[in-house]
Amino acid sequence: MTAALDIVATGMVTAVGLDAPSSCAALRARLDGFKETQYADDEGEWLLGSPVTMPRKWIGQKRMTHMLAAAISEICTTVPQARERTPMLLCLPEASRPGSPVQDASALVRNVCAILEMAVDPRSRTISHGRPSGLVALEQARRLLAEGGTSAVIVAGVDSYLTPEAIGFYLANRRLLATNNPNGFIPGEAAAAVLCTHAGHGSGLRLHGLGLARENAYIYNEADEPLRGDGLTTAYRHALKEAGIEMNQLGFRISDLIGEQYWFKQTALASLRLVRGAHDFQDLWSPGESLGNIGAAAVPVMIGMAFAAARKGYAAGNPVLIEASEDSGACGAAIFAARAA
Template identity: 60%
Template sequence: MNTPLGILAAGMVTAVGLDAPSACAALRGRLDGFCETRFLGPDGEWQIGAPVPLPRNWIGEKRLAHLAAGAIAELFEAVPGAAGRAALILCLPEEDRPGRPVRDAAALAARIAAIVEIPPRTRTQIVAHGRPSGLVALRQARRMLAEGAAEYVVVAGVDSYLTAPAIARYLADNRLLTPDNANGFLPGEAAAAILCAADGEAALSLAGLGLAREAAFLYNRQGEDGLDVPLRGDGMTAAYAQALGEAGVTLAGVEYRIADLIGEQYWFRQTALAALRLERGRTEFQDLWSPAESLGNIGAAVVPLMVGMALTAARKGYSGGSPVLIEASADDGACGAAVFHEGAA
């Protein structure tokens, strides 16, 4: 039997709110943070994105550090007893991602710790798998709690696609949403964090977790003559099945889902295929939320943010019900899903 993992608090720094309550209210109201950025898009027009309106114009890793520190500090304000007693798992973009905004992950973690005043000997782990990083981090957090290695675990994610190399590369690959390309994403940035514990008065608890890999990943060029292998959704279907099996529910019993649908058609097809292959017997409406509608592609910050959305919705009474399934996937085929129940485990 898996060790219970409860979510005690959430913190967010986003383009639509600099804390979790304001960000979740904006997301619920379908507000967005899209505006012209300082980066040039096609035809000399400004590229649309979702930058965070920070009080100072920090750049590079210093900007990321302040984004993440703001989200983590919000956790310790909500649960003061966790400060100094929590391990940290930091979710970051993939190491080989074009325009990766992080050069030295360890230095970034140290800078974040200095801002938040986290003790130097705090156990810290780095998970650099992009959007699904938070799901991998939840598995590690559950293991740490089961082993008694920490009383609390902070799962924090920070990322930004708003860098000159990233914009240039994704424009060249025709992957950004522009007036001439409807099949693309809007670049964003954000930080989000959740506080996990094995017990306590949790409003949301992890019930099941699944991790898998999709062979037919985005633009895979693995078929004959360099063509893409067709997507069947095998990876996400396997992740769904693992998470649902561990939680002891079927997809028909899930009340709503939250997904990192960043904008490209591939991700919508993947989610639809997984649902079509597993859902049987449901007739009621099953809502599907996506923070990308308001924030664009926020990379490694998305899973902690989606868990925070579910936590806030459960506490405020506007969730789609219980349980909720949260999914995320990366360009290289890594994908995962998690099932959460409202209330303590």
């Protein structure tokens, strides 16, 4: 599938803002939402987290439902037609992940639609691949648009690592940033959504290339295979080939780096293996600097960052490559180019 699509609206609910403009402004300013949580590490020190400030103290799936509904509502406010028979592709945590805040994906879809007063479109789907879910959703979105029957698709994601079970699991496995572990991530939560339309139907960002792959040497793999970045390199190659450009023609990249060394090594290896010839400085942005690990919300948030940067003229270049990976090796990359208003 090589059909292009345009991103025409975004919505966000993050620890640094309850809508896309405020979140993107805070991310641009390098503000963060980190604060002490109610959870302690093995040394008795409070763990840092990046929680969203909600009007009520909802927990679990109800909290995810309201966060996701708020992000999608922002899109519907910008483009009211999005309420009418628009399929939703919802990006969720991995089904097997300990402490997932979403226990019933079907109920999540129904409840979000009920809050938004929208009918549940039968073409709506849930995609439970964690951080790269948004890239899988983009592939499905352009397939839905190419098949006809809809002029728009909503791609949205929601996730949280701030549950007791998740904190306990990742702390026990030395994955969280703590006083005795500098090689860890800060647990966060967020929701974000983007509205995809047929190419040529709006300004903003256009998807030009998409690549999906799998890394055999995933983080802490049982076989202890050495990391060479094969998976992400393959994803880069597919996206670059589809876009018809070389690595040195990228303007900048946005990555779902969450703080652990593994992910920095992976993205560095993919870049080093593909860049050829002279090129300008390629900046590397990451929402993790301000939000920590936001799981399945990462790709919609990163697209929102690129969308705002293109609209307001502070993008670090054009086009932009957005990448994401998850713990079991699934990874992907997408290339977007800004379109004039």
